[in-house]
Amino acid sequence: MAKNTNDSYITPEEAGTLSGLFYERVRRTPDALAYRFFDEFSESWKDLSWSETGAQVARWQAALSTEDLQPGDRVAIMMQNCPEWAMLDQAALANGLVVVPLYTQDRAENAAYILQNAGVKTLVIGNQGHWDSLRPVRDQLGFLTRIISLTHIDTAGYPDARLITVGSWLPDEAELIRINWDKDSLATIVYTSGTTGRPKGVMLSHHNILWNAHRTAQVVNFSLSELFLSFLPLSHTLERTVGYYLPIVVGASVAYNRSIPQLADDLLAVKPTVLVSVPRIFERVYNKIYAGLEEKSPIARALFKLAVSTGWRRFEYQQGRAGWSPQLLLWPLLEKIVASKVMEKLGGRMSLAVVGGAPLPMSIARLFIGLGLPMVQGYGLTETSPVISGNPIENNDPAGVGCPLQDVEVRIGDKDELQVRSPGVMLGYWANEKATSDMIDSDGWLHTGDKARLENGQVYITGRLKEIIVMANGEKVPPADMEMAICMDSLFDQAVVIGDSKPYLSALLVLNPEQWEVLAKEQNMDPTGTEACTSPRINEIVLEHVAKQISTFPGYAKIRKVCCQIEPWDIENGLMTPTLKIKRSKILERFDADIERMYQDH
Numbered sequence: 001m002a003k004n005t006n007d008s009y010i011t012p013e014e015a016g017t018l019s020g021l022f023y024e025r026v027r028r029t030p031d032a033l034a035y036r037f038f039d040e041f042s043e044s045w046k047d048l049s050w051s052e053t054g055a056q057v058a059r060w061q062a063a064l065s066t067e068d069l070q071p072g073d074r075v076a077i078m079m080q081n082c083p084e085w086a087m088l089d090q091a092a093l094a095n096g097l098v099v100v101p102l103y104t105q106d107r108a109e110n111a112a113y114i115l116q117n118a119g120v121k122t123l124v125i126g127n128q129g130h131w132d133s134l135r136p137v138r139d140q141l142g143f144l145t146r147i148i149s150l151t152h153i154d155t156a157g158y159p160d161a162r163l164i165t166v167g168s169w170l171p172d173e174a175e176l177i178r179i180n181w182d183k184d185s186l187a188t189i190v191y192t193s194g195t196t197g198r199p200k201g202v203m204l205s206h207h208n209i210l211w212n213a214h215r216t217a218q219v220v221n222f223s224l225s226e227l228f229l230s231f232l233p234l235s236h237t238l239e240r241t242v243g244y245y246l247p248i249v250v251g252a253s254v255a256y257n258r259s260i261p262q263l264a265d266d267l268l269a270v271k272p273t274v275l276v277s278v279p280r281i282f283e284r285v286y287n288k289i290y291a292g293l294e295e296k297s298p299i300a301r302a303l304f305k306l307a308v309s310t311g312w313r314r315f316e317y318q319q320g321r322a323g324w325s326p327q328l329l330l331w332p333l334l335e336k337i338v339a340s341k342v343m344e345k346l347g348g349r350m351s352l353a354v355v356g357g358a359p360l361p362m363s364i365a366r367l368f369i370g371l372g373l374p375m376v377q378g379y380g381l382t383e384t385s386p387v388i389s390g391n392p393i394e395n396n397d398p399a400g401v402g403c404p405l406q407d408v409e410v411r412i413g414d415k416d417e418l419q420v421r422s423p424g425v426m427l428g429y430w431a432n433e434k435a436t437s438d439m440i441d442s443d444g445w446l447h448t449g450d451k452a453r454l455e456n457g458q459v460y461i462t463g464r465l466k467e468i469i470v471m472a473n474g475e476k477v478p479p480a481d482m483e484m485a486i487c488m489d490s491l492f493d494q495a496v497v498i499g500d501s502k503p504y505l506s507a508l509l510v511l512n513p514e515q516w517e518v519l520a521k522e523q524n525m526d527p528t529g530t531e532a533c534t535s536p537r538i539n540e541i542v543l544e545h546v547a548k549q550i551s552t553f554p555g556y557a558k559i560r561k562v563c564c565q566i567e568p569w570d571i572e573n574g575l576m577t578p579t580l581k582i583k584r585s586k587i588l589e590r591f592d593a594d595i596e597r598m599y600q601d602h
Contacts, residue, residue: 008224008251012214016183017206018245019094023178025248026054032224035083036255036270045255045269048083054176056083060091062174067122067146071096071181074118074189078102078111079126081230081256084150084166086244088124093206096181099188100201101235103578104130105571110199112137114191115144118201118430122146124166128153131163183207189430190237192382201430202237202382212385212424213245215405219390220352220376222250222274227349229272231257231281236579237386238356242378243276264345271347278357280580282364282375287490289342289367291515306330307338311370319396339371346373352393354378356386357579359461361484365398377401379459381448383439385424388448389459400460410459411445417465418452419445467584469499475556477505479584482557485549491515491542494569496587497559498595506561506598507546508591510568533564561598563591 008028015021025034030051039046048056069075075092077099079085092099100118102111104126111134115123123144125131131153134141138160147163155163187206191199228247232239247254255270257263263281293301310330316322343350353368356378368375374393379401380386388410391402404410408422425446428436440446451463469477479497486495486507494510511519511533520527523537532538542562550557569575575587588595 009214009217010249010251012183012207012210015210017093017181017185018187018210019090019206020178020180021210021245021248022054022057022090023094023176025251026050026176029224029251030054032251033227033253035086036227036253037083038256038258038266053083053087055173057087057090057094058174058176059170059172060087061094061177063170064091064095064097064122069095069097069121072098072186073122074098074100074120075122075124076100076102076115076118076120077124077235078104078130079124079150080104080259081234081239082126082150083256084126085234093187094177094179096179096185098186101188101190101233101240103233103235103571104133106578107571107574108134108136112140113198114201115141118189118191120144122148124148125150127151131155181206183210186427190235190240190382200432200435203427203430204237204385205427208385208424208426209241209245211407212387212405213241213249215407215424216242216378216387216390217246217249218406219378219392219402222246222252224251226250226252226274226351227270227272228252228254228274228276229257229266229270229347230254230276231260231263231266232276232278232357233578236357237382238278238380239276241386242354242356267345267347271349273349273351274354275346275350275352276354276356278580279355279360279364280358282353282355282368283361283487286364286367286488287512291490303334303338307334308367308370310334311339311372312366315369319394335372342371343373350374352376354390356380358581359480359484360398361488362399363488369398379461381446383426383446384420384422385426387424388420388422391458397458400455400458402459403457404459410454412452412454413445413447415465416451416453416462418448418450418459418461420448421445469497469505470501471499471505471556472501472503475554477553477557482550482553482559485553486546489545489549491519491545494582496582496584498588498598502599504560505557506563506595507559508587508594509542509546509562509564511564511566513566516566530566533566538564563594563598 010021010024015024031049033047034050034053035048036045075097077085077088089099100120144162148166148169150166152165153163184205184207186203188204189201191201228243230243234240234244257266293304310327313325314328314331317324350373353373353375355375360377365375376391376396377398378387378390380388387405388408389402389404411419413419421444449465450461451465453460453462463478467480469479482497483495486492491512492509493512496508497505499505517527520532525532539562542564546559569582571578575583
C-alpha cells in the first residue's frame with residue numbers, strides 16, 4: 001500500500017481528538033485555503049482560510065457554552081453541506097458534545113425518531129425549508145431546549161421561544177479553546193438509514209474516526225494543493241470521514257457544491273482535484289453520455305468507443321496486467337479529441353474520484369478510467385467509521401474494493417461472510433445492546449453481512465447474505481447484480497428484481513423520463529398517460545432491453561414479466577433511504593398488487 005510523503009499530515013496521536021485535529025490544522029497552516037463556498041448575497045465564490053475558520057469555530061464554541069449543555073449531551077445538525085456545518089461540528093466536539101447528523105431530505109417521522117431516540121437537546125437547522133419539513137412532527141419535539149437557524153424563519157403565526165437565528169446567538173468574537181478530551185469518548189451518533197425497520201444509532205468515538213481518516217489518507221498520496229468538491233451529504237459517513245475530516249488530516253481544501261442539480265456547473269466553476277462519490281452519480285453521467293452518443297454520427301461513436309478501449313488498455317498496461325500494444329500509440333490523439341472533452345466537463349483538473357457506498361459497476365469504471373479519470377473504489381460501513389479497504393492508484397483493480405487499511409483484520413466466515421476487526425469498529429449501537437451483539441461477536445469481529453472472497457491481499461465483494469433470491473426451482477439469483485446491469489440501460493432509472501419462491505423472475509422498473517418520452521413518441525403514445533407504459537407493446541420492448549442487459553447471467557436468471565412505472569422511488573415517498581438505497585421490502589409491500597398480477601397465471 002502506498003505511503004504518504006506529505007509531512008504536513010496530522011497523526012491521531014498528534015490530534016488526540018477530532019477537535020484537536022482541527023486545532024492543530026489551524027496552528028500548522030493558518031493562511032492556507034480551508035473552505036470555498038458560494039455566497040448567495042454577492043453571487044460569487046468566497047474563500048475561508050484555516051485561521052478565519054478557526055475564528056468562526058471559536059464563536060460557535062462560545063455560544064454553545066451559554067446553553068444548558070453538559071459534556072456528552074447531544075447536538076443535532078440538519079443543514080446542507082456548508083462551512084457552518086463544519087464550524088458547528090468542531091465547536092460541539094471541542095465542548096465535549098456528541099454530534100447527531102440528520103439528512104435534510106429525510107422524512108419528518110424519521111427525523112423525529114432520531115432526535116427523540118438520541119435525546120437531542122439542541123438542533124441546528126439551515127433554512128425555512130428545514131423548519132417547514134419538521135412541521136408534521138413539531139408537537140413531538142418538546143424535549144428540544146434550543147433550535148438555531150442559519151437564516152431567518154417565518155413561523156407563520158406559531159412562534160417558538162426555543163427558536164433563534166444564528167446571527168443573534170453568536171458572540172462577535174471569542175477565543176478558540178482546546179480541551180483534551182478522552183480520545184475514546186463518544187464523538188457522534190450516526191443513524192444508519194436502514195432499508196428495513198427503524199434506523200439504528202452507530203456510536204463512533206473520536207479515535208474511531210481519526211484513525212480511519214488517517215489510514216485512508218495513506219492509501220493515496222494527497223498534497224496540500226488538493227481541492228475536494230463536497231456534494232454527498234455530510235450526514236453520510238463516507239463524505240464526513242473522507243470528504244471532511246481527511247482533508248483536515250492532509251491539509252487539503254474543500255469546496256461546497258450548491259446542490260446536486262448545480263453539480264455540473266460547480267465542477268466547471270470550482271475545478272476540483274478530488275471527488276468523493278457514490279456510483280449512482282457516475283451512472284447518471286454514463287447514461288447521459290451514451291444517450292447523447294445515439295444522436296452522434298457513426299464515426300463519432302466509433303471514435304468514442306476506440307478512445308475508451310484504448311484508454312482502458314493503457315490503464316491495464318500501467319497496472320501491469322497487460323502487455324504493451326501498438327494501439328497505445330493512438331492514445332495522445334484520442335485523449336486530445338475525445339477523452340479531454342469529457343474530463344473538461346468534470347473541471348479539467350480531476351486527479352482522483354473516490355467511489356464507495358455501493359458496488360461500482362465495471363462498465364462505469366471502464367468508461368471513466370478509459371477516458372483518463374483515476375477512479376478508485378473503496379468499501380466500508382457506517383459501523384466501521386466507515387472505510388475498511390481501498391484501491392491504491394498503483395494497484396487498482398476496479399473489480400474489487402482494494403486492500404484492507406493498515407491495522408484492519410479481515411477474514412471469511414460462515415456462508416462466505418466478510419468479517420472485520422479494526423480500530424474503526426464502532427463502540428456499538430446507541431441504547432441497543434442486542435443489535436450490537438448481533439453485529440459484533442464476543443471476539444470483536446464485526447459481521448458485515450456482505451459475502452466476499454480474498455485474493456492476492458485484496459477484497460472482492462460477491463453479494464449480500466440477505467439479498468439472495470431463491471426461486472421455486474431452488475436456483476439462487478443475486479438481485480442487486482441484475483438490477484445494476486438493468487440500470488446500465490439509459491431507459492431505466494430504478495429496478496427491483498422479484499422471484500423469491502416464484503417459478504420465474506419478474507421486475508418492477510422505473511423508466512427514465514427523457515428516454516420514456518422518446519420511446520412513447522416513437523410508438524405514437526402519450527408519454528403522460530400512465531396506461532401507456534404498461535401497454536403490451538411497451539412491455540415487449542422493455543423486456544427486449546432487459547434481456548440485452550442481463551444476457552451474461554445464467555439461463556435460469558431470465559426476467560419474464562415487467563411492471564413499468566413513471567413515478568420515481570425516492571426519499572419523500574418512503575421507498576429510498578437518505579443514502580439513496582432502495583428499500584426493497586417497502587417497494588414489495590407498496591406494489592404487492594402489481595407483483596401478484598405478474599404471477600396471476602402461476
